[in-house]
Amino acid sequence: MQHELPFPLVSIALCTYNGESYLPAQLDSIFQQTYPNTEVIAIDDCSTDGTVNILYQYAAQHKNLQIIQNTTNLGYIKNFEKVMALCKGDFIAPCDQDDVWENNKIALMVNNIGQYNMAYCNSELVDAHLNSLHQKMSDIKNLNSYNNCLVFSTDNCIAGHAALITRHLYEWAKPFPDCIPHDHWLAYIATLNGGTKYLNMPLVTYRNHSNNVIGAIKTEARPHKGIRSKREKKQKDYTNIRRRIEMFYNKCNIEFLIEKKVLFDLMMSYKSFSLKNNIKRVRIFLKYRNQLLAIKKRSALRKWFFCYKMFFKIK
Numbered sequence: 001m002q003h004e005l006p007f008p009l010v011s012i013a014l015c016t017y018n019g020e021s022y023l024p025a026q027l028d029s030i031f032q033q034t035y036p037n038t039e040v041i042a043i044d045d046c047s048t049d050g051t052v053n054i055l056y057q058y059a060a061q062h063k064n065l066q067i068i069q070n071t072t073n074l075g076y077i078k079n080f081e082k083v084m085a086l087c088k089g090d091f092i093a094p095c096d097q098d099d100v101w102e103n104n105k106i107a108l109m110v111n112n113i114g115q116y117n118m119a120y121c122n123s124e125l126v127d128a129h130l131n132s133l134h135q136k137m138s139d140i141k142n143l144n145s146y147n148n149c150l151v152f153s154t155d156n157c158i159a160g161h162a163a164l165i166t167r168h169l170y171e172w173a174k175p176f177p178d179c180i181p182h183d184h185w186l187a188y189i190a191t192l193n194g195g196t197k198y199l200n201m202p203l204v205t206y207r208n209h210s211n212n213v214i215g216a217i218k219t220e221a222r223p224h225k226g227i228r229s230k231r232e233k234k235q236k237d238y239t240n241i242r243r244r245i246e247m248f249y250n251k252c253n254i255e256f257l258i259e260k261k262v263l264f265d266l267m268m269s270y271k272s273f274s275l276k277n278n279i280k281r282v283r284i285f286l287k288y289r290n291q292l293l294a295i296k297k298r299s300a301l302r303k304w305f306f307c308y309k310m311f312f313k314i315k
Contacts, residue, residue, distance in 0.1 A: 007037040010106055010164070011087030012095050014042040015079045019097035020050040022207060025130070026099055027058050035106035040065045040095075043083045046073045051097075080160070080182040084170045092170055094160035094183065099123075100130065100205040101161075108203060109164040116197040117169040118190035120162045124202040128209035136202055137162070141295050147195030149188055149259050150291035153248050153266070156184035157295045158196065161204050169193065179243045192253055242270045262288055278311045285310050 012030055016023060030040060042065065044052050052069060059065045066086075074082065084092055091113070093106060105121070113119040122143060125133040137143060141157040160183035173189040176182050190196045249263040262284060269281035285292055285307035293303045 005037075007035065008091060008110070009089035010035060010038045010091045010093055010110060011084075011089035012038055012040045012093045012106075013080065013083040013087055014040060014095040014097065015045065015076060015083055016042060016047060016051050016055065016097045017045040017073075017076070017079075018047045018049045018051060020047075020054055022098035022128075023051060023054050026095070026097055026101070027054070029099075029101040029103065030095065031058070031062055032103045033101070033106045034104050035110060038064060038106065039087070039089060041068070041083050041086050042066065043068045043070060043079055043086075045070050045075070045079045075178070077176050077178055077180075077182050081174060081176040085174070087167065087170075090167060092165050092167060094163055094165075096161045098207045098209070099161045100207075102203045102205075105203040106164070108199065108201065112199045113164055113166075113197060116190075116195060117166045117172075117193050118158070118186065119164050119197040119199055120158045121199045121201050121203040123159060123162050123204040123206040126205050126207055128207060130205060130207070133208065137206070138200070139297075141297055143198055143200070144294075145196055145198045146187075146294065147191055148291050148294075149191040149248070149252055149256065150262060150288060151294045152184065152188040152191060153245065153263060154292050155295040156181070156187055158183055158187040159204075159206070160186075161206065163187075165190070177243070177247045179240045180247060185247075188248060189251065192251070192256065242267075245270055281310045282307055 014030075040062070042055050044055065044067070052067075055065070055067050059067055068086070070079070080094060091110060093109070109119050109121065123137045125135045125137070127133060137157070137159065143157055146152070163183060163186065165186060169186060169190055172193060173186050176185055187196060245263065245267045249260065249267050252260045252263055254260065265280065265284055269277045269284065271277060286304075289303050289307055293306060296303065296306070298306065
């Protein structure tokens with residue numbers, strides 16, 4: 001993708017919700033970026049704390065910050081879809097409220113995205129108080145440049161805070177499914193349109209805390225709203241997984257014949273836990289484990305065991 005301007009506009013798409021404890025540090029890092037041509041679009045999803053006041057304090061000092069307040073809570077997936085729709089830049093940088101960016105993050109990402117529609121970087125993990133956890137995202141998942149959609153059909157390694165996308169990618173990806181995190185969906189769509197570019201540099205300080213919607217380090221899962229038992233939660237999870245694989249199959253372009261066939265077979269195997277489907281699912285995972293399990297940071301032996309576990313699981 002060619003850009004005539006030496007510094008094409010980058011839109012920073014910021015979503016906020018009750019983030020007063022963390023937001024100032026993120027905003028400081030945004031407005032200290034060395035890249036000279038940015039706009040910041042912030043949408044608040046009905047915060048009840050001081051988040052909106054903080055946004056307006058920064059807007060008084062930075063004319064390139066635009067603030068929108070939702071009248072109803074959309075949830076983070078649809079809120080990111082809404083904020084990206086308002087972005088005017090050739091590039092869009094999704095932004096969470098609780099991280100801290102290196103001041104050259106945008107400049108390096110723009111310089112390295114090249115002909116790709118998505119580039120992403122590594123992240124340094126910290127706790128709620130920005131104390132190092134002595135881990136990077138690359139210690140948890142296999143970060144790489146990927147161009148096969150099967151890689152993202154079962155897992156995701158591209159956090160929104162670490163990504164830079166073209167506006168074209170957003171247009172291809174909308175509407176965002178409500179059962180797939182926005183960054184996961186964008187990564188999947190990117191593999192159908194030229195692949196993803198990995199920049200092996202930790203350009204984000206990634207907070208992991210109890211209020212993360214999705215965290216890099218696994219913690220005890222919070223119950224779904226309205227779910228009264230483990231059984232109900234399990235059924236809801238299975239429903240979402242089946243919906244996800246159907247979304248991936250439907251979006252896969254017909255020219256990707258092998259990938260579309262694999263997704264179709266997986267979709268069929270996810271219909272039930274019949275003996276036939278369980279065996280079929282294991283065979284699919286075994287045959288295509290190099291793609292389906294590419295992101296998982298596991299030895300070859302553990303990947304084999306994972307494939308056999310799919311006899312009993314679909315997640």
